Amino acid sequence: MSDDDRTANLARAIDTLRDRRAVLRGAAVAGLAGVSVPLLAACSSGDDAGSTPSSSAPASDPTSAPSSSAPSSSAPSSSAPSSSAPSSSANVLGPVSDVPVGGGKVFTDAKVVVTQPAAGQFKAFTAVCTHMGCIVSKVENKTIDCPCHGSKFNITDGSVAGGPAPSPLAAVQVAVEGSNIVQSA
Template identity: 55%
Template sequence: MRDRRSVLRCAAIAAMVGASAPILAACGGGETTGTPTTSTGVTSGPTSAPTTGGSTGPTSAAPGGKVLGPVSDVPVGGGKVFADAKVVVTQPTAGQFKGFSAVCTHQGNPIGSVEEGQIICPFHNSHFSITDGAPVSGPAQTPLPAVNVAVSGTNVVQTA
């Protein structure tokens, strides 16, 4: 049985995603399978020329990749979910940025947050490591797939 906090969290995330009916209905079945990949750590120094000109939103292109958001949004020992790009970026140690898919490997629901050093899917309470995306607890058995990220100027970018 879900507690009130879980229900409210699921409803809020579903509203953000804009697909509440299919997401809230996805509560059965088995594990999603796939080939896990490893994440590559990136140092915080600029990997390409800093972005110049107007503001850069999550869909803007930057030298070396698609801008996800400012480096300052990704705390050391934590992370940030960039829902529009379906990417979660973590910073396990100062200057080391890691990217993972923000889609839970248990049932394909969106990752909700990064709290207390873990990536959390609020739908079935799977927790993943911010270091390598490996499952820490919950029903998920498969790591979050790695996503290539880098630092470009003051932004975190998704690279090919």
């Protein structure tokens, strides 16, 4: 076999491989499209029926570039109730008694997690994990935990304590009004 024949055979083999790769790539994309919808649905909380979209915290777009700044401590600490009735521009998340000292509670409908690092000091963050947009599921051992890929965030400032999350949870404005924790509009 001559060098020209070998070169021609090699060129045909390369073209065949390119065509096969294109077909496989197309099939993979089509397969992923069919699989990704149920997977994305599995990541949602599924209980958005009771939420009020106009008053809940906007979820950050997991495909957007994460903010490079750390969350500010703009979530006010509240040591004393400010009034007995929540203001009309606030979203009542739940009773203060639901948030243990040294722990926290995830308010899934509002996509907010409220923590109480020290007695009377309440902090709040978006419950949307900065890794893949899953909703965090629990607060334990002084971390806010995401069930999807194991990211953990500090209860005091929302900073990343472990896992693949690229950035901290964004702070959310809350206050204690009466016996309730309310999110500012």
